[in-house]
Amino acid sequence: MSTPKPKKKFSRRKFIVRSTVGVGVAIGATYFTRPLWRRSIAGFVNSAELPYNGSTDEPRLWFEVTADNEVILNSPKVEMGQGTFTGLAQIAADELEVDIQQIKVIHAPTASGNIDGTSTGGSTSISSLWQPLRELAATMREMLKIEASKQLGTDAAALTVKNGVVAHNGQTLTYGEIVKNVTEWEIPETPPLKDVSTYKFVGKPVPRVDLKDKVIGAPMFGMDASLPDMLYGAVVRSERIGATFVGADTSSAEKMPGVVKVVKEPDFVGVVATSQMAAEQAKQAIKAEWATERNWQSEDIEAMIKVGQGDPVTIQKTGRAKRILDNEEEVITAEFTSPIGAHAQMEPNGAVAHVENDNATIIMSTQVVNLTRKEVADRLGLAPEDVNIIPTYLGGGFGRRLHTPNAVQAAVLSKAVGKPVKCFFNRREEFQNDTFRPPTHHVLRGVLDKQGKIKAIEHNLSSGDVMFGSPMFPGIAEPVLGADVGAWRGGMIQYEAIPNFRTVSWRVKLPFATSWWRSLGLLANTFAIESFMDELALKAGKDPVQFRLEHIQEDEAGHRLREVIKAAADKAGWKDEVVNGRAMGFAASTDARTPCAQVAEVSIENGEIKVHKVTCAIDPGIAVNPDQVRAQCEGSIIMGQSAAMYERMFVKDGQLLPTIYGPYRMALMRDAPKEIDVVILENADAPGAVGEPPLGPIGAAIANAVFRLTGERLRSLPLTIA
Amino acid sequence: MTISFNINGQPTSLDVDGDTPLLWVVRDMLDLKGTKFGCGKAACGACTLHVDGKAIRSCSYAVKYAEGKNITTIEGLSNGDQLHPVQQAWMEEIVPQCGYCQPGFMMATAALLSEIPNPTDEDINNNIVNVCRCATYYRMRKAIHRAADIQSQNAKNQPS
Ligand code: FES
Numbered sequence: 001m002s003t004p005k006p007k008k009k010f011s012r013r014k015f016i017v018r019s020t021v022g023v024g025v026a027i028g029a030t031y032f033t034r035p036l037w038r039r040s041i042a043g044f045v046n047s048a049e050l051p052y053n054g055s056t057d058e059p060r061l062w063f064e065v066t067a068d069n070e071v072i073l074n075s076p077k078v079e080m081g082q083g084t085f086t087g088l089a090q091i092a093a094d095e096l097e098v099d100i101q102q103i104k105v106i107h108a109p110t111a112s113g114n115i116d117g118t119s120t121g122g123s124t125s126i127s128s129l130w131q132p133l134r135e136l137a138a139t140m141r142e143m144l145k146i147e148a149s150k151q152l153g154t155d156a157a158a159l160t161v162k163n164g165v166v167a168h169n170g171q172t173l174t175y176g177e178i179v180k181n182v183t184e185w186e187i188p189e190t191p192p193l194k195d196v197s198t199y200k201f202v203g204k205p206v207p208r209v210d211l212k213d214k215v216i217g218a219p220m221f222g223m224d225a226s227l228p229d230m231l232y233g234a235v236v237r238s239e240r241i242g243a244t245f246v247g248a249d250t251s252s253a254e255k256m257p258g259v260v261k262v263v264k265e266p267d268f269v270g271v272v273a274t275s276q277m278a279a280e281q282a283k284q285a286i287k288a289e290w291a292t293e294r295n296w297q298s299e300d301i302e303a304m305i306k307v308g309q310g311d312p313v314t315i316q317k318t319g320r321a322k323r324i325l326d327n328e329e330e331v332i333t334a335e336f337t338s339p340i341g342a343h344a345q346m347e348p349n350g351a352v353a354h355v356e357n358d359n360a361t362i363i364m365s366t367q368v369v370n371l372t373r374k375e376v377a378d379r380l381g382l383a384p385e386d387v388n389i390i391p392t393y394l395g396g397g398f399g400r401r402l403h404t405p406n407a408v409q410a411a412v413l414s415k416a417v418g419k420p421v422k423c424f425f426n427r428r429e430e431f432q433n434d435t436f437r438p439p440t441h442h443v444l445r446g447v448l449d450k451q452g453k454i455k456a457i458e459h460n461l462s463s464g465d466v467m468f469g470s471p472m473f474p475g476i477a478e479p480v481l482g483a484d485v486g487a488w489r490g491g492m493i494q495y496e497a498i499p500n501f502r503t504v505s506w507r508v509k510l511p512f513a514t515s516w517w518r519s520l521g522l523l524a525n526t527f528a529i530e531s532f533m534d535e536l537a538l539k540a541g542k543d544p545v546q547f548r549l550e551h552i553q554e555d556e557a558g559h560r561l562r563e564v565i566k567a568a569a570d571k572a573g574w575k576d577e578v579v580n581g582r583a584m585g586f587a588a589s590t591d592a593r594t595p596c597a598q599v600a601e602v603s604i605e606n607g608e609i610k611v612h613k614v615t616c617a618i619d620p621g622i623a624v625n626p627d628q629v630r631a632q633c634e635g636s637i638i639m640g641q642s643a644a645m646y647e648r649m650f651v652k653d654g655q656l657l658p659t660i661y662g663p664y665r666m667a668l669m670r671d672a673p674k675e676i677d678v679v680i681l682e683n684a685d686a687p688g689a690v691g692e693p694p695l696g697p698i699g700a701a702i703a704n705a706v707f708r709l710t711g712e713r714l715r716s717l718p719l720t721i722a
Numbered sequence: 723m724t725i726s727f728n729i730n731g732q733p734t735s736l737d738v739d740g741d742t743p744l745l746w747v748v749r750d751m752l753d754l755k756g757t758k759f760g761c762g763k764a765a766c767g768a769c770t771l772h773v774d775g776k777a778i779r780s781c782s783y784a785v786k787y788a789e790g791k792n793i794t795t796i797e798g799l800s801n802g803d804q805l806h807p808v809q810q811a812w813m814e815e816i817v818p819q820c821g822y823c824q825p826g827f828m829m830a831t832a833a834l835l836s837e838i839p840n841p842t843d844e845d846i847n848n849n850i851v852n853v854c855r856c857a858t859y860y861r862m863r864k865a866i867h868r869a870a871d872i873q874s875q876n877a878k879n880q881p882s
């Protein structure tokens with residue numbers, strides 16, 4: 001067998017530079033006064049493509065070549081619908097010189113050692129792996145060529161490679177044949193990468209690699225997993241906000257048919273049974289006791305989420321916006337709000353766990369393999385290496401699987417019965433124990449100069465936590481940043497030609513868990529800012545598209561934003577007038593450096609807002625798979641429309657409600673726009689974020705159209721007309 | 723109690739509590755995992771399958787009512803390797819994202835097309851009422867129309 005050679009260092013200067021700018025490393029810096037220093041980090045985090053946090057210098061962790069000449073790509077990123085597996089296959093195939101059909105992407109179990117230290121989230125999978133994966137694949141190709149040259153007795157430089165077959169003077173070897181005879185791999189210097197324009201798969205609308213499996217209903221999700229002799233578990237969860245577990249009367253549950261064991265832990269009680277139904281019924285029969293401090297109501301939460309309460313942090317400041325706005329006469333002020341949002345992903349959370357002999361195997365949908373492994377290991381008193389997390393395809397992620405206490409519970413139940421246990425949330429539990437999108441409140445102030453240009457603008461936002469309090473960033477982010485990166489995603493003013501602008505974030509701690517929800521603060525922040533931009537444009541008597549263009553600075557970000565705004569307006573045939581009862585609304589945002597502009601065509605039918613068509617221009621840089629960029633835009637637009645027009649959780653007598661689809665109203669087929677037209681621009685030389693940025697503009701685009709139809713400015717999500 | 727039915731053409735008998743939702747029988751006892759659990763309350767459609775050709779939300783359908791009936795799940799929608807027109811259209815439009823809701827939507831669509839071979843947008847709005855959180859509705863609508871086309875093309879080519 002092969003003995004790993006001492007590894008040489010790759011030339012990865014680019015990454016090293018990037019990763020040292022990371023939040024953690026900056027803690028020791030004392031050159032700035034604290035607020036200034038925070039602001040510079042805030043600016044960095046807002047625009048950064050965070051580096052990939054895992055191994056990028058060991059091709060053998062990533063690729064396996066099979067005897068029948070297939071390459072298995074062990075992906076440390078998970079596939080939750082965003083199309084990452086397809087993009088990774090395209091990138092790897094091009095540098096490996098294999099056909100896309102020869103690549104099989106699988107989820108890397110943690111036991112493989114190819115572990116992503118952070119998460120699959122933030123629209124960073126393709127952007128953060130673009131450089132390292134190409135280098136890994138190119139290096140793997142060279143490794144195969146070196147071995148082939150030994151086996152063929154020739155110089156590696158003389159070999160040609162195509163579709164995983166190495167050839168020289170009429171002799172051929174497949175990759176599969178080569179690896180059979182390798183005893184010791186030689187790892188060369190990272191070879192130069194190919195020119196992007198020569199790629200055969202990158203940049204093409206390759207069909208999703210998981211398409212067929214998803215069309216035939218293949219068992220691929222966490223909930224489809226099973227193990228021999230598996231039992232079914234259920235955990236009792238409180239329906240009330242802020243409840244702590246006191247104890248439980250389990251006597252009747254213990255006697256129920258199919259019950260194998262009732263498991264009482266200090267922090268929860270659960271049951272293991274022979275079937276899903278038996279477990280579910282026994283759970284209902286457990287009388288758990290909870291302590292709650294307060295009977296929360298929606299009004300309590302609304303009163304907490306108010307600009308002016310909690311801790312403010314200035315996250316963006318140019319010029320003297322506050323002084324100007326405090327002293328000018330003609331200041332325009334507007335307030336906006338957004339509600340609590342549920343993830344409502346279709347596959348509930350849960351896990352299949354098998355704990356035996358001081359080893360644990362967990363099969364599940366998770367966005368945080370590394371954290372899941374750590375939490376299970378900690379709870380069971382095992383070393384992380386003794387826990388193997390086997391990720392599956394996710395039945396939706398959207399941020400809901402960035403914390404996975406359910407893995408711990410399944411593991412505890414399995415340990416208690418010594419058999420594999422499958423344990424999932426039911427839908428009511430999903431809705432009540434979600435880690436919600438926090439509600440927000442925004443105050444915008446602005447003043448125009450004599451030419452009708454913005455002289456000063458200020459955005460104050462109040463939000464529950466998104467990133468703070470998350471087990472993913474324990475303790476570190478809060479003292480450094482002061483304000484929650486997630487909450488103010490999309491909250492900064494993107495029109496930097498305005499001479500004076502400022503953004504202040506107010507932090508509120510809510511009594512229930514709030515966290516990442518696809519695009520984080522972007523949805524609400526853009527709704528507020530871009531609605532306000534529309535108001536200012538109308539006040540200035542200018543066309544809203546023109547008005548935005550006037551305030552864009554001359555730099556790279558400005559150029560890219562300007563181009564998407566122009567492209568969306570062009571493609572939609574932008575006209576600021578009502579034609580046949582339909583109006584257009586315009587909005588734009590920049591998220592993780594990807595600018596996106598949208599035009600919504602809207603009418604009012606039977607007293608309800610109807611969205612007919614959305615035109616979307618996006619610039620993600622290199623579009624690795626243009627079809628999947630489109631798919632992400634289409635999905636984001638409708639999911640954003642759903643959140644902007646219909647969705648809201650409320651709080652009543654200490655409970656988060658509703659607890660089921662339907663009452664938790666979401667966009668359905670009949671609500672979705674019949675036309676979605678996506679224009680892709682590629683004004684950057686690397687791939688950027690795609691999965692979240694197009695959620696930004698849609699809320700404001702719809703609201704701005706509604707204003708043209710009704711004269712009423714809608715300032716609260718979900719949008720409702722009087 | 724003992725319950726007998728045909729599932730994907732296979733005669734099947736099981737000893738099961740008659741009140742068990744058909745969904746759990748299909749998924750856990752028969753190990754056909756293509757039919758999904760989404761809500762358990764007939765509110766999302768992830769569990770849609772066919773009972774005697776009609777779309778049924780199997781999470782809320784007690785297995786005892788399936789006695790003597792013909793059940794089709796996503797695994798039985800295709801004819802061997804030959805995908806059903808709905809599945810073909812789904813492939814051609816590249817509909818799925820996460821994919822979890824898709825079997826339910828395809829089963830609902832197949833049932834719709836057997837009743838209304840050429841549905842209008844209105845028909846689609848009224849009949850396809852499942853939930854897709856990835857919000858793939860735009861491509862689904864296109865795929866439904868395309869499936870109708872494939873189906874009518876097939877019918878024309880069939881010698882009668
Ligand atoms: S699981 Fe049956 S309708 Fe949702």
Ligand code: FES
Nearest residue numbers: 820821854855856
């Ligand atoms: S494709 Fe993900 S829920 Fe429909």
